[in-house]
Amino acid sequence: MEKLAICAVPFSVEDIPVIVNLTKFKPGYVVDSVVAPTGLGLEGKDIAVIENRDELGYTVTSNLNGSVKSSDTVLILSKDKYDPLYDYAVKAIEEAIRQRKDIICLLKLDKETMNRYKEICYKKNIGFHYIFEDKLPRVSYEDISEPLYHPYAPVVFIGELAENVQGYEVFCNLVKLCQDKSLRVSAIGLERANGLFGFHTIDFSDIKGELSNRVYRINKYIRNIEEHENPSIIIIKLPKPMMKFDEDVRYDFGLSAYLISQSVPASFFIACSPYGFFSEKFWKPISDSFQAKFGYEIDAVHISNKLVDNTDEMDKNRLSFVHMPTWKVQEIIEEISDESPFLLGNLTDLKYMDRVVDEIEDSLFHAPYGLIV
């Protein structure tokens, strides 16, 4: 069967994992074009340029109309409401409708707008696949009187030490490698592309209600997934960084990570980090503090090429990064990874991720003993 050509729009730095994994998880598609406005400086360049990485094989164009025209389906990438590219994404939906192309919409729309597009597409016989987030189940008094459910499948957490330090790419790589080893994977995370890839998408940090109730609701959600999917492994990407970065960049103080960690015990934890944190002196106390706070130590570390720029004063409450060339990061990792007490590497590179998966298999599937909880 011929593959369907996808036009992915509008591309920005956080979409790299969506583009590079699309055909891996959805083999019926082929990425025909990646579109971004010229202002991103990517016209005619490989998407990797935006992260100063080695080529990934997808060239960016700013020709929206032409790209939509040559595609079968337009993939509208997820953008925050306040992102300057949000309007461009809406423009792309309208262009796709105008050219009668099927739409996969990762962009979060308000209900009214979503229904309006759905109706227009229905009338024009255009496919409109909108990604909905999962909803957490409600819990009864009986539910919260019982001890928390302990999944039978081992649970792997992927958490970030700062926002957008390639945690989602690490997550996708891990899921794919586990699937390649014929493991049944239940994959859960915030990113809306999960809904496209056949995983679960849920915003754990957006749950309202009493704190301890939220723990039970997350626990019940995982239980439902396990009962329904019978996975051999559950992989969860934690939605926000594990802790505040400093006094200015506080995220949610690691509260989301804490809530989820209370709901489900992790068997293996992968920490994703900005560039520059290589030494055991740094990681050992962090790992110990995670053990005390979250109940698990760090088993593997992903070192991204994102160097924190402390001199940028434009946005005090968010980190700003400059991207190191990946070859340089690679060189340092090669030097130190063998001596590190953790599995430490660039986990966007399958060479390193393979080692992590081997370790997961050894420690979680081929272990000579294990505790029954």
Place this chain on the structure above:
Amino acid sequence: MEQLVKQSKPLILTFKTPLGFYFYETNRNEIVAVNEQLYKYIDAVMQDDEQEIHQFGEEVVCQYDDLKDCGYLCTNHVKEIRHPATDELELFLERKIDSITLQVTQSCNLRCSYCVYSEDGYPSQRSHSEKMMSFETAKKAVDFYFMHSMDTKHPNISFYGGEPFLNIELIKRVVDYAKKVFEGRNITFTTTTNATLLTDDLIDYLAENKFNLMISLDGPKSIHNQNRVFAVNRKGSYDTVIKNIANMWKRHPEFAKTVSISMVINPENNYEEINRLFNDRYIKKMRCLHSIVEKDDGEMVNYADEYVNGSLYNQFIGILSMVGRFKKDGVRKTAIDEIENMEHEMQKIRYGVLGDIAAPGGPCIPGKMRLFIDYKGDFFPCERINETSECMHLGSLDTGFDMNNINSLLNIGKLTEDDCKDCWAFTQCVICGKKADKNGKLSAEKKRNYCQESKTMAFSKIKNKVLLFELKRHLSGETNSLL
């Protein structure tokens, strides 16, 4: 204040107030409160006063050792001065120039008495001229910025002069062009103006394009007109500026709320008189940023007694307002700006450990934070430097960055390496290359002239933090900081 700390001694500054005893730990950028005995013991250690040291009991010595065990009173001095961004300098300049400032003209329709570009008072600087940036140069500058800002989240272009609106046609063309080039990235624009040329059309344009606008206004009519006069007839510009500000509020009140006032204060004037500016119905609603008038090298700024008294009193009630003991409305606006600035500065005293290789605070990454591009396309670290200076020249649109000069400015601490390594104000230092520029060369001697000023500023920050601490304790019923 101690000047330098011996290598064998903890890199600290001890000081006391009427309510307590403290030391500032340079290696950790923290202030520690101690009891009187411990303070005296630390002082004796710092003075190498063996006789005095032996007079203290075991308890005090134990307290001293406890602090050492906790990582304080550390005798580590930086081993090598090297800015942490040195190795990645090219990367930063290749991918993350934060903003650029375009000198759209060197011409100005005012002749302010303190202006660094005055034909008479500042021989070391360039003078006013009629030179204008061409669109070709501006376009090249925007393209250069675009090519060097892949990792810049919030691109921004500032327009600088002279009076930038004397070249408004260029500004408009640059805005149109930059919006096209940076499509999808929400580029913003900034200008400082004397506001004499704000016509209806220009106000509409600035509001429409959401300019970050800063208007220079030095005080009420009597003060403003002393300094800020039209070039053509030497008459004061106050009435024109105020009329234009009022018009801006009438045409675009929401935009006007975002506009700030930049005040250059001449402290020879009366403090209350200066603040009378804020009786104006529009000005009082605007944010005010102020600075003290700068003199050319070697000249002292005179402070009138009335200014000092008024300023100190308002700082005092401003600090009381910080702890909720005085209504902010009763504090003069210039003092509110000072207090806000003080809060911001105090936040810079927070835990952070110095390594063996470090650089004193002070220099930015030259060319990264706001690359200043003059009318002919030459690069400078910012708009505040001397454009005729060789050591400030960072390259040009035609030749690219001059990495040698950039590196020297970044590592300005190397000029006085031995002094800096033993200086308690290492982390809080505010000396950048501008202060070391002597006839176009970086000079250790010139830099050293500013050390005392920089230390005074650092100590002022530390004192303010302690003052707030003591005030809060005092208000909560504690009389002494530590017993």
